[in-house]
Amino acid sequence: MSDEPEQPSQREDFPMQWMIYGATGYTGRLIAAEAARRGLQPVLAGRNEAALRVLADELGLRWRQFPLDLPTAVEEGLRGIDLVLHCAGPFSATSAPMLEGCLARRTHYLDITGEIDVFAHCHAQHARAQEAGIVVAPGVGFDVVPSDCLAAQLHRDNPWATSLVLAFEGGGGFSPGTAKTSVEGLGSGGRVRENGELKRVPLAWKTRTFTRDGADRMAMTIPWGDVYTAYVSTGIPDIEVYTTASPKSIARIRRLRMLGPLLRMQVVQRWLKRRVERSVKGPDARTRADTQAHFWGEVRGNGRAQVRRMVTPNGYALTVDASLGIVQCFLDNPAPPGGYYTPSQLMGPDYVLELPGVAIVGPV
Structure with missing residues (x-):
């Protein structure tokens, strides 16, 4: 089913609306399928309308199509969205335009990058994220x-x-x-x-x-x-x-x-x-x-x-569990103060040990 843009839903009496952008890519599909299995109801988004339709119909989820090369299209695509889990790489090309849209729309930004320059760019937006009141947390998967x-x-x-x-x-x-x-x-x-x-x-x-x-x-x-x-x-x-x-x-x-x-x-x-x-x-x-x-x-x-x-x-299995665990935290709790966070700053050093199949096996 398609999804018409709505007004933002930041009030406590409305459930948080969240999006997986890049949902038809390899990792995006894994995350979308597990999110649907958990009943999390993300909006699926990306650039390929035909692929989005097929995946959304398969999972019973809403979808939106918009490109990242037009700032107005990104802002319109994010209307009513409180949090984005950005999965469309390479992030060297896609992170900055998505982040700009999130800053404009006051939408929390998560991604699954592992690229140093992307982390540096996101970190450089710390003050802007504080002003917008949004969390900017790249690298919420296996990287890093x-x-x-x-x-x-x-x-x-x-x-x-x-x-x-x-x-x-x-x-x-x-x-x-x-x-x-x-x-x-x-x-x-x-x-x-x-x-x-x-x-x-x-x-x-x-x-x-x-x-x-x-x-x-x-x-x-x-x-x-x-x-x-x-x-x-x-x-x-x-x-x-x-x-x-x-x-x-x-x-x-x-x-x-x-x-x-x-x-x-x-x-x-x-x-x-x-x-x-x-x-x-x-x-x-x-x-x-x-x-x-x-x-x-x-x-x-x-x-x-x-x-x-x-x-x-x-x-890739860890990326699914780690990213959705962080999304779930936003769905269940008030968001932290706006700004840039690493995963351990956002969730605590022991967060990874809460994920299935993770264990310390060497000297402590």
Whole structure:
């Protein structure tokens, strides 16, 4: 069923109206289906009217179609919406216009990005979000709920920490949106944080090993969102993030360093993304159910060190539960004061431990 724009419903005697934008994408569909199963009744939205109609009819939900390249269309599409869960990537292109619409409409903004520059842009709107009285909380999925909460736990329990290392090992493969974001990252190089400042470094700048089940996993530095968000959450000045990879994969990534200028060219980016669209479909239900993710967190300072390891469900399964858990909190409780929040600031460091299948499995 279509959904005609309504007047805002911020009063206590009206239920909060919320929207999933990008509902017909890989992750958006997973979230929409689970939201419907839970009886949460989101408005489904996106750019493809035909796909929206089919999905909305299947789930028995309302829908709206509007693009993000016209500010007036975004504002009209958000009329009467109190909260948006934005799932349409790559967020480097879609986050800013959606956020502007949310600021204009006084609509709370959540997304599932993992992109450093998107976090930085959202954080830069903190004062505007305060003035509008809206929460701006990017990264409410696998990027970066588990790692951000792990970082915040370690800082809470070890306030002396001056350096933080995070690492993860995923399973099950990428969605098309995540793969496209990775393509963008090839031309941008790596990032770390030193003395509180973001620093550009080469791809796979450092390598090291992390131990799981008695075996060492080789890993390389990547520009994961926590390079930005963990500093906001903890204030720890030196931060590196790693992902596990085979020595062959690390060598291949390092060979791409010399192609940086070529990989940044728009024509090359478009060609690579078209290849992603043709070849990447995302993990199926069985793969999501059969795979897990593992996280390591390590803090150091004053001659001391603390290591903690955490296991979670597959990243896409966790994204569904983490994002909908945060939406449910808004539906059930008064919204926090307006402004920018990391997941651990919004929900607390232990929020991730409330999610199904998440557990601390290493030293505490």
